[in-house]
Amino acid sequence: xxxxxxxxxxxxxxxxxxxxxxxxxxxxxxxxxxxxxxxxxxxxxxxxxxxxxxxxxxxxxxxxxxxxxxxxxxxxxxxxxxxxxxxxxxxxxxxxxxxxxxxxxxxxxxxxxxxxxxxxxxxxxxxxxxxxxxxxxxxxxxxxxxxxxxxxxxxxxxxxxxxxxxxxxxxxxxxxxxxxxxxxxxxxxxxxxxxxxxxxxxxxxxxxxxxxxxxxxxxxxxxxxxxxxxxxxxxxxxxxxxxxxxxxxxxxxxxxxxxxxxxxxxxxxx
DNA sequence: CTTGGGACCTGGCTGC
DNA sequence: TGCAGCCAGGTCCCAA
Numbered sequence: 314x315x316x317x318x319x320x321x322x323x324x325x326x327x328x329x330x331x332x333x334x335x336x337x338x339x340x341x342x343x344x345x346x347x348x349x350x351x352x353x354x355x356x357x358x359x360x361x362x363x364x365x366x367x368x369x370x371x372x373x374x375x376x377x378x379x380x381x382x383x384x385x386x387x388x389x390x391x392x393x394x395x396x397x398x399x400x401x402x403x404x405x406x407x408x409x410x411x412x413x414x415x416x417x418x419x420x421x422x423x424x425x426x427x428x429x430x431x432x433x434x435x436x437x438x439x440x441x442x443x444x445x446x447x448x449x450x451x452x453x454x455x456x457x458x459x460x461x462x463x464x465x466x467x468x469x470x471x472x473x474x475x476x477x478x479x480x481x482x483x484x485x486x487x488x489x490x491x492x493x494x495x496x497x498x499x500x501x502x503x504x505x506x507x508x509x510x511x512x513x514x515x516x517x518x519x520x521x522x523x524x525x526x527x528x529x530x531x532x533x534x535x536x537x538x539x540x541x542x543x544x545x546x547x548x549x550x551x552x553x554x555x556x557x558x559x560x561x562x563x564x565x566x567x568x569x570x571x572x573x574x575x576x577x578x579x580x581x582x583x
Numbered sequence: 584c585t586t587g588g589g590a591c592c593t594g595g596c597t598g599c
Numbered sequence: 600t601g602c603a604g605c606c607a608g609g610t611c612c613c614a615a
Contacts, residue, residue: 389592424594426591463585
């Protein structure tokens with residue numbers, strides 16, 4: 314599933330290739346993906362706007378245009394492909410953004426959970442997100458401030474986009490394993506040493522994943538169709554039935570807040 | 584404040 | 600072989 318490293322990889326690929334391009338048309342094959350405005354207004358407003366910049370905020374991809382900001386969230390199965398406009402449509406293409414150079418951005422989304430906005434004020438969509446974990450402002454102290462205010466399982470805290478932006482199920486599990494912290498431990502009960510380790514683990518896990526082009530578990534692909542390789546470095550995430558690479562114990566999977574959580578009961582014991 | 588459930592979706596998997 | 604039913608998971612929303 315696309316989390317921060319995957320969206321960052323997509324942004325890095327698209328940025329030098331589509332900045333300066335102008336939208337000449339939009340094909341909405343699943344109009345319900347457009348959350349704002351109406352599909353009709355979305356089309357008419359987007360056409361003729363030029364892409365000035367692309368950035369990422371949490372798991373959201375933001376295309377800054379002349380007037381508006383086009384925002385995409387890939388949710389679980391969303392993929393963006395940059396291909397010639399003559400490319401064929403596979404059955405899961407939901408939206409085609411036609412550009413003025415005979416290429417198009419194809420939004421493929423098997424499960425139709427992805428979402429699209431076109432807004433003047435991007436804070437309407439991303440305004441409530443927590444801090445970006447890979448910025449200088451995200452210090453161990455900043456993480457500590459968030460942690461000490463919540464009496465919820467630390468796994469749930471890491472996945473809450475309004476507390477920290479961009480971490481999802483996979484990277485939360487990886488960071489907690491790297492920091493040797495029980496995912497069920499209440500955030501407020503983490504020691505300063507654990508908070509420090511968790512901060513370092515978050516930064517390391519995300520940075521490493523970006524360096525490897527994100528994790529191609531499930532459907533994730535780069536805009537050129539290539540795959541990421543970060544999943545081959547996973548220690549626990551999606552390692553069902555495997556042994557802990559550190560101690561050899563069996564990796565367990567338990568639900569926390571309804572999400573499958575992989576961890577090593579020995580390395581991450583209380 | 585915290586938790587739990589359902590809703591949104593489809594394809595892959597399980598079990599009969 | 601075929602089919603029903605379950606499951607995954609990001610986010611939002613409602614209820615307890």
